[in-house]
Amino acid sequence: xxxxxxxxxxxxxxxxxxxxxxxxxxxxxxxxxxxxxxxxxxxxxxxxxxxxxxxxxxxxxxxxxxxxxxxxxxxxxxxxxxxxxxxxxxxxxxxxxxxxxxxxxxxxxxxxxxxxxxxxxxxxxxxxxxxxxxxxxxxxxxxxxxxxxxxxxxxxxxxxxxxxxxxxxxxxxxxxxxxxxxxxxxxxxxxxxxxxxxxxxxxxxxxxxxxxxxxxxxxxxxxxxxxxxxxxxxxxxxxxxxxxxxxxxxxxxxxxxxxxxxxxxxxxxxxxxxxxxxxxxxxxxxxxxxxxxxxxxxxxxxxxxxxxxxxxxxxxxxxxxxxxxxxxxxxxxxxxxxxxxxxxxxxxxxxxxxxxxxxxxxxxxxxxxxxxxxxxxxxxxxxxxxxxxxxxxxxxxxxxxxxxxxxxxxxxxxxxxxxxxxxxxxxxxxxxxxxxxx
Amino acid sequence: xxxxxxxxxxxxxxxxxxxxxxxxxxxxxxxxxxxxxxxxxxxxxxxxxxxxxxxxxxxxxxxxxxxxxxxxxxxxxxxxxxxxxxxxxxxxxxxxxxxxxxxxxxxxxxxxxxxxxxxxxxxxxxxxxxxxxxxxxxxxxxxxxxxxxxxxxxxxxxxxxxxxxxxxxxxxxxxxxxxxxxxxxxxxxxxxxxxxxxxxxxxxxxxxxxxxxxxxxx
Numbered sequence: 001x002x003x004x005x006x007x008x009x010x011x012x013x014x015x016x017x018x019x020x021x022x023x024x025x026x027x028x029x030x031x032x033x034x035x036x037x038x039x040x041x042x043x044x045x046x047x048x049x050x051x052x053x054x055x056x057x058x059x060x061x062x063x064x065x066x067x068x069x070x071x072x073x074x075x076x077x078x079x080x081x082x083x084x085x086x087x088x089x090x091x092x093x094x095x096x097x098x099x100x101x102x103x104x105x106x107x108x109x110x111x112x113x114x115x116x117x118x119x120x121x122x123x124x125x126x127x128x129x130x131x132x133x134x135x136x137x138x139x140x141x142x143x144x145x146x147x148x149x150x151x152x153x154x155x156x157x158x159x160x161x162x163x164x165x166x167x168x169x170x171x172x173x174x175x176x177x178x179x180x181x182x183x184x185x186x187x188x189x190x191x192x193x194x195x196x197x198x199x200x201x202x203x204x205x206x207x208x209x210x211x212x213x214x215x216x217x218x219x220x221x222x223x224x225x226x227x228x229x230x231x232x233x234x235x236x237x238x239x240x241x242x243x244x245x246x247x248x249x250x251x252x253x254x255x256x257x258x259x260x261x262x263x264x265x266x267x268x269x270x271x272x273x274x275x276x277x278x279x280x281x282x283x284x285x286x287x288x289x290x291x292x293x294x295x296x297x298x299x300x301x302x303x304x305x306x307x308x309x310x311x312x313x314x315x316x317x318x319x320x321x322x323x324x325x326x327x328x329x330x331x332x333x334x335x336x337x338x339x340x341x342x343x344x345x346x347x348x349x350x351x352x353x354x355x356x357x358x359x360x361x362x363x364x365x366x367x368x369x370x371x372x373x374x375x376x377x378x379x380x381x382x383x384x385x386x387x388x389x390x391x392x393x394x395x396x397x398x399x400x401x402x403x404x405x406x407x408x409x410x411x412x413x414x415x416x417x418x419x420x421x422x423x424x425x426x427x428x429x430x431x432x433x434x435x436x437x438x
Numbered sequence: 439x440x441x442x443x444x445x446x447x448x449x450x451x452x453x454x455x456x457x458x459x460x461x462x463x464x465x466x467x468x469x470x471x472x473x474x475x476x477x478x479x480x481x482x483x484x485x486x487x488x489x490x491x492x493x494x495x496x497x498x499x500x501x502x503x504x505x506x507x508x509x510x511x512x513x514x515x516x517x518x519x520x521x522x523x524x525x526x527x528x529x530x531x532x533x534x535x536x537x538x539x540x541x542x543x544x545x546x547x548x549x550x551x552x553x554x555x556x557x558x559x560x561x562x563x564x565x566x567x568x569x570x571x572x573x574x575x576x577x578x579x580x581x582x583x584x585x586x587x588x589x590x591x592x593x594x595x596x597x598x599x600x601x602x603x604x605x606x607x608x609x610x611x612x613x614x615x616x617x618x619x620x621x622x623x624x625x626x627x628x629x630x631x632x633x634x635x636x637x638x639x640x641x642x643x644x645x646x647x648x649x650x651x652x653x654x655x656x
Contacts, residue, residue: 292514293599295564303562307543307555315544316555319527319537330527336538337515351473351654353636354500354533356524356573380574389631411633413626418494419633435526437633437656438499438573 001056001065001109002176003039003072004094005032006084007049031081038075044091044176050098052091052176065106073104088112093170099123112170117143119168126164130157134164142168183215185223185277194233194269198261201270206254208275213250216279222246224280226253232268239264244334245297246280252298259305285338294337304335325396326405327434328357353437355421361432364422373412376422378433383414391424409434467512467566467601471504473652477619477640482601487592489604489611492621497638497654500533501621502569502605507534509601514566517541517559521552522574541565549579553587560594560602568595572606580610588614609643618643624651632656 032051036043040053055068062068065087072085086097088107093116097105100119107115119142121134139145145168153161166172187208195201205228216223224246230237241260247253283297295303307316317332364378372388390410397403407423414420419437424430466481475481482488482505492498507530509516516539518525523544531537541559545552549572556570572580588611595602604611609618620641627634633656641649 292512292566293564294515295562299562300564303558304541306558310554311543311545311548311551315546317542318540319525319530319542321527321531321537328526328528332542333538335515335541351471351497351500351504351652352533353497353633353654353656354503355526355529356499357526359523387626387628389628389633416494417623419626419636435524436494438495438497 001054001059001087001089002052002091002094003036003055003068004046004050004052004086004088004091004098005036005072005076005081006086006095006098007032007082031079032083035072035076035079035081039072042176042178044178046095046177050095052094054176055087065108069104069106088115088170090170090173091176092167092172092174096123096167096170107170113143113146113168116168116170117141117146121145121168124164124167127160130160130164133157183219183279185212185215185279186274187212187276188272188274190272191270194271196269198258198265201273202254202258202261205257205273205275206250208273209254209257210250212275212277213248213253216277217248219279220282221279222248222282223253223277225278226257227276227278228257229274229276230266230270231272231274232266232270234268237266237268237270243301245283245301245337247298247301248282249298252302255302256305259302259309263309297337300335300337325394326403327394328359355435356438357435358433361434364431364433366422366424366431373410373422376412376414376420376431376433381414381420381433381436383416385412386415387413395426411437465599467509469505469508471508473654474501474504476650476652477642478617482603483616484599484601485596486616487588487595487602487604487611487614488617488619489606489609489615490619490621491604491606491609492638493607493623495636496621496623497636497652498573498605498621499529499571500654501619502571502603503530503533503535505603506530506540506567506569507536509567510534510536510539512566513539515539515541515564516567516569517543517565518569518571519543519545519552519556519559520571521545521549522547522571524574525571547575549575549583553583556591556602557594560591560600563598563600565600567601567603569603569605572604572610574607577608580606580608583610585612585614588612616644622649 033043033045036051036053039058040055042054044052046052058068062071069085069087076083084098084102086094086101086105088094088097089109089112093107093112096119097107097115100123105115121139121141122131134145145165148165150165153165189204189208224243226241228239239260241256304316314332318335320331320333322329322331362379364376366373367375373385375384376382388410391408393408395406397405406426408426409421409423412420412422421434423432423434425432465484467484468481469475469478490498490501506516511534518540520543523546525542527537543555545555556568559565559568591602592614620643622639624637624639626636635653635655637651637653639649640652
C-alpha cells in the first residue's frame, strides 16, 4: 500500500471546494517531504507538490488503513500542512486520487476503479492528440475509458492507449522511483597514539574502507580512485590509487593499498588519516557463451600490483609499438581486459622467423674481411662468420641527440649454428650484437 | 562392522592406486597454422604444461609467438614472463600477436622473480596462455630450480583453460609436461645476399615417430 500527499497550493480550485477535509500547511512543497519522512524512508518525490511513500509496514504499527490515514492527518495538522491525502494499493492510483480527489481518500485493494471513475480524462498524463481523439469518441471520464475492451484499445491506440486504460482502471503496478541521496565517500579517523607499524594502520584503514564500500554498494557505485591522506607526526603523506576497473570489494582495495604502502611506506608515525573515494559506475560486462574467459579484474589488479612491486611498475604491462622507425621502440600500457570477439582470418599467417633482442646490446669485437664481418666476439656470442648479409643502413631522429641513431646492420650466421643481427654504430664506430633470429 | 566402516572411510580418504577414476575430457586450443598443426593435430591441450626447447635460431621463439598469436586472435588474454628481457614486441606484432591482449612481465635476468611472476599469474586465473621464456638463462641457475616447482605449475593449471607454454634452451620440466617439442635448426636458406628462411627438425619427445621438417620464412 502507498500513501500520496499532494499540496493544496498546487490545486486552488479543489481547495475551495472542501476546505474542511484538508490537512493544513503554510509551505506545502517544503513540508510534505518531512511529513512523509516521518512515516517511511521509501519516498518518491513525484513533483515538488506531490510525494508518495510506502505504508506497507505501518499496518502492524498503527492498525488498519483508516487508522494510518488518521495518523498522517494528525501529524500533518501538527506540522501545519494543508494537502490532499490518498491511500491506494499502487503508486499511480494514489497519485491520481491525491491530485484530483479533494480531502482524504482511501481506495481499498480492488476498489481503485470505482474511486477513479469520476476523474476527468483531461487530468490523465497523456498526449494532446490522444486526448482529443478520446474526447471525439465521446469519452469524458476515467470510468468511460475503463469500460473499453482491451483488444480494441490496443488495435486503435497502441501501447499508449493500453497504458491510459490501465491507469484509468487503477491496475498499473510499479515500484517507487526514489532519488539517490547525496553520499559522502570520505572517512577520517584521529588516532590516540601515533602508529609506527603498517599492520595496525591497515587494520584501521580496513575498517574505514569497509564503511566506504558499504556506502558504495548501497548506491550501486564502485571506487575508481582511492585517495589516502596520512597526517604524520612531522608533515603529511598522501597517495592516490587509480584503478583501471572500478572496484567494490573491500578486500581487493585493502590489498592494493597494502601493496602500495609496503612499496612506499610513510616516513613518520601516523597521527590521523583520511580516506576518500571517487565513485564511478561499476563495470558491467556481459560475457558471451562463445567468448573466452578473461581474468577477474579485481584479482588481476592485485596480481599486477604484486608483480609490479617485485619487478617494478615499468616492467609489467601490455607492449605498445611507438610510431617511429627507431629499433626496439616500445612502451608499456595497461592491459585491455574488455572481452573481445574472436577474430577470424581466412588464412592463418605463415610461420616466420622471430627475433630475440639482447638488452642491453653487448659490445662486440668484429674482424672484417673484404669489408664484411669475418669473426664476432661478444659476451655469449663468438664464432667465425659462415655467411653474412648486409650492410643495411638505417638512421633517424637526427634532430634529437638523445634518440638519434645511425647504424649499419648485418645478418651473420656464425659457426655455432645461430643467426645474429650485429650493427656498427656509425656515431661511435662501435660494434654491437642486437639480437638473435629465433 | 566397525572395522568395515573404518576401512570404507579409509578408502574414501586415501583411494588405492588401482582405483579407476573418470578422467575429464581434454579441451584443446586450436592451432590452424599448418606447420604447427602437424605437430599438434588437435591443438594444444588446455590445462597442461607444454614445453618447446631448442638451441639458438632453432625457431622456438617463432613457434611460441605464433601460438600466442592464435590465442590472442581468439580473444584470449595471454601473458609472457620474460626471464632475460628478450621479447621483441615488433616481432610479436609481425607474427600476429594482438599486443593489447598480451601482458609482458620483464624480469631482467632475475630467475626468482620469473618463477614467482609465473606462479602469481597462474594462480590469478583467466589467462588463455602463459608463456614462460627461460631461453638464454644461465644453466647453473636453471639447474637450481627444484622439480617441485614444475609439479606445482602443472597442478595449478590442471582443470583450467590455461596453457602454460615453457620455452627454453634445454628440457626443464622433466615429467611434469604434457608435450615436449624439441627443435633443431637444419639449414639456413639464403637467396643472394638475403636470408630467405630456415628449415628445422621438430620432434615430439613424448610421441614416437620421425622428426618433422618445418620450413620457416625469414
